[in-house]
Amino acid sequence: MILSLVEHAGGRPEETSLEALTLARELATATDAALEAVAFGAESAALGEKIGDYGVETLHHVGDERLDTYAPEAWAESIAQLLDATDPEAVVAPGTDRGQEVLAHVGARRDLPMAANCLDVEAGDVYELSRQRWGGSLVEHACLDSDTKLVTVAEHEFSPETAAEPTDTSVQPFEPSLDESAFRVTVDRVEESDETGVSLGEARVVVGGGRGVGDPEDYDKLETLADSLSGTVGASRAAVNEGWRPHDDQIGQTGTKISPDLYVACGISGAVQHMVGCKGADNILAINTDPEAAIMQKADYAVVGDLHEVVPELNDALADER
């Protein structure tokens, strides 16, 4: 049996969990094993009607009301007890903050190795897998040797696919024994952000500014460009380190990953750690004074020139377009 962790919002599965279910089903099909799922909180029972399309035969529904609030150790302890009870060949979780953290706890509790951010997994006595290193700039091919294989799935690397034949998911309550100590880490409260406007991760157009922008005021030009394209402004780590932009604007390995229709990279050299954050962009337009800059090989289109001249001229031209 292959067990997959499903995160949900009010009984609706998260996209990343459907991605993980897709990989879990491939594993199950390859080994002729059943695909089962585990989910937490009272509302998770409703998932039964949603994940049959993905081939899930059984949903282990952990309805303990203390789990309506996320508690990583309680989730992990429940999954560990479910492993004891059902002995799955593998547990597959989404490569989200929660997925990574919970599965790592399971690994620590049952002394099992874990492979994070997998792209592809081939079943067998030992799993042959590929996984992301360096935030996705490198792929590692590795073998995972363990009684129960713990695997998380890299986010947004492929689209979820429903099963050829939908299944009727049977929903089975699972009642782990959890003492208070399993709840020492829980979400105490959620604070909503008062940010308005499009977020960097979801913007259709992003205008990025790097060290070449030169000073914080000059981001005004980039803001104007972003506004006229209904987009938002991002930055490189060099610009954030200079204190020109907040870290929330940073694109890259240790910042935000963007996937716009268009990314305009201004005064950015094209370091791997930056580019891994914008590989989801459909089109990249670079504006750079240096025709030899690495970004010139990585962008689709380029203007060789000083952004302080090109961007204002472009802003004027776009104003005329209206």
Add this chain to the structure above:
Amino acid sequence: MDTVACIKRVPDTGAKLTLTDDEQEIDTSHLGFTISPHEECAVEEAIQVADDHDGTATVMSLGSVDADEQLRTGLAMTADEATLLETDGEEWRPRETAAALADALSADSGTDPEFDLLLFGNESADVANHQVGVRVAERLDMPFVAGVSDLTIEDGIAVAERDVTGGTEVYELDLPAAVGVKEGLNQPRYASMRAKMQARKQSIGRQDPVAGEFDGGIEKVRLEAPESTEGAAEVLGEGPDAVPAVVDLLRDDLEVI
């Protein structure tokens, strides 16, 4: 209040990742080395918390003797102590790494842990196993939260925030506690030249790491630099003269106007 930040020496890769011929590592012959951005923030936070609460901050790394360079960066940032769990430079796997760190962190403590806050990067920059912090915390029976973007210490409690879609989740952990932090948590200080000189003279504690025995595990076979769709960009022109071509592109081909 005593703090420890666990850091790792990683290559400071530039525009292109080149692998060694045996595809086991990044070719570092032309590269410098650094501490990952997440871990720099862990060091900064360790120092600030120790300063604010009359304690000491320690930086700890498991790696070859070359990792002294990164530990000295920590000292130059004004960490009080540095410990190297010295290896022969081979890459250690996550369970072994966590066991060795936990062992070193608990070695000279009696019943009470010697430190109150343990900081990790959310994930290491190179292998990104997303688990060493959790495994150390479990071994030391400490609460742990990953993905921390804001941290406050008050009255024996660590208040940790983690960004989620549309807001932040707030966790309250009883100390001693462990966290995995993300860049943006703070602005790591630049070490002054003077501090760097002084750090060169400071001593670094050395220990032999104790890994323990584990069944199975994850074994690297080889690395691969993903097929890039690289090819030169289509140059639309030079300077402001290129603007009409850019407007055509945006309007007709990309349809973003």
